Amino acid sequence: MIIVCPQCARKHKVSPDAIHAYAKKNKKSLLATCRSCSYKFRVSIESLMETEGKAASRANQANQKPARKICVTLSKGGVGKTTTSVNLAAGLSLAGYKVLLVDTDTQGQSAYMLGKKPKAGLTELMTRELPAEDCLVEARKNLWILGGGKSLAGVKRIIDRKSFGAEWTLSEALAPLDTQFDFILIDTSPGWDQLIVNVLFYAEEVMVPVALEIMPLHGMSEFVKSLGAIQKYRKEIQLKYIVPTFLDTRIKGPQSLYQELKKLYPQLLCAPVRYNESLSEAPSFGKTIFEFAPGANASEDYRSLVRRVSGNQSALV
Ligand SMILES: Nc1ncnc2c1ncn2[C@@H]1O[C@H](COP(=O)(O)OP(=O)(O)O)[C@@H](O)[C@H]1O
Numbered sequence: 001m002i003i004v005c006p007q008c009a010r011k012h013k014v015s016p017d018a019i020h021a022y023a024k025k026n027k028k029s030l031l032a033t034c035r036s037c038s039y040k041f042r043v044s045i046e047s048l049m050e051t052e053g054k055a056a057s058r059a060n061q062a063n064q065k066p067a068r069k070i071c072v073t074l075s076k077g078g079v080g081k082t083t084t085s086v087n088l089a090a091g092l093s094l095a096g097y098k099v100l101l102v103d104t105d106t107q108g109q110s111a112y113m114l115g116k117k118p119k120a121g122l123t124e125l126m127t128r129e130l131p132a133e134d135c136l137v138e139a140r141k142n143l144w145i146l147g148g149g150k151s152l153a154g155v156k157r158i159i160d161r162k163s164f165g166a167e168w169t170l171s172e173a174l175a176p177l178d179t180q181f182d183f184i185l186i187d188t189s190p191g192w193d194q195l196i197v198n199v200l201f202y203a204e205e206v207m208v209p210v211a212l213e214i215m216p217l218h219g220m221s222e223f224v225k226s227l228g229a230i231q232k233y234r235k236e237i238q239l240k241y242i243v244p245t246f247l248d249t250r251i252k253g254p255q256s257l258y259q260e261l262k263k264l265y266p267q268l269l270c271a272p273v274r275y276n277e278s279l280s281e282a283p284s285f286g287k288t289i290f291e292f293a294p295g296a297n298a299s300e301d302y303r304s305l306v307r308r309v310s311g312n313q314s315a316l317v
């Protein structure tokens with residue numbers, strides 16, 4: 001359990017046994033002294049117990065079945081990775097699934113899109129500075145987030161310094177969360193680095209959002225080659241979904257690129273997400289597309305993606 005000093009924001013680990021002993025004596029609060037700034041403050045026993053209880057009940061509710069782990073990735077930026085991760089995660093949670101969204105991008109935009117400013121996230125989990133419970137933020141009902149951000153640069157250094165097994169660093173850190181969720185979605189940064197390799201050693205399914213333009217399509221074939229190199233060492237990782245994004249139905253080019261993709265990847269190709277301004281407006285209000293513009297075509301498109309991924313044809317209809 002963690003107590004945060006309201007004066008200097010320093011986090012202190014406390015033994016759950018000590019807190020349970022207070023609770024047994026029917027004490028409502030305890031007087032804590034910050035070891036860093038010596039500030040004295042009261043802490044509610046009830047709120048500490050509640051945080052712990054929430055973690056336990058989430059673990060029980062998810063039936064102990066391992067989560068489906070899907071990473072949303074493509075080396076090219078601006079193709080809709082974060083938009084797709086956030087809205088797919090939100091849609092699955094609205095459909096009743098327990099979802100964890102892990103942001104492995106130093107830009108940390110996933111939490112921003114959900115209107116959250118996490119104090120801790122993936123970095124603190126990977127450095128083991130804080131227990132998982134204090135790194136997760138409940139963004140919506142059924143939807144939790146492990147925030148990314150600039151501090152992930154430090155995580156990359158930790159991975160670099162490992163002399164062996166570096167590609168499993170993320171998997172080791174996330175392993176305890178496996179049975180607490182139905183879906184774990186991982187948003188990735190553009191480019192190709194040791195953190196993305198870690199993601200591909202952790203996830204089992206790959207979703208590639210691809211903007212319907214020539215350059216992103218080229219980027220996709222490059223990515224498929226890199227994925228092949230990983231698959232030599234990790235058979236479990238499979239390209240499962242290709243999601244065409246930014247489909248502009250008014251012009252011919254994107255339509256013909258879509259048809260081309262359909263010929264190349266008939267099994268993997270999902271229904272496209274159409275170009276829609278609401279998708280770029282919603283994040284500045286901290287809202288998902290379902291909250292910001294439920295009637296917009298993009299909302300319909302992401303609902304369709306939720307059905308495709310969950311295999312539940314009656315989800316969100
Ligand atoms: N289908 C879409 N229609 C219109 N704008 C979109 C669409 N998908 C994403 N956007 C906008 O495009 C920009 C890039 O999307 P983003 O999801 O951040 O890409 P990535 O994570 O791949 O860099 C963002 O401003 C986003 O709001």
Ligand SMILES: [Mg+2]
Binds near residue numbers: 081082083109188189
């Ligand atoms: Mg992004």
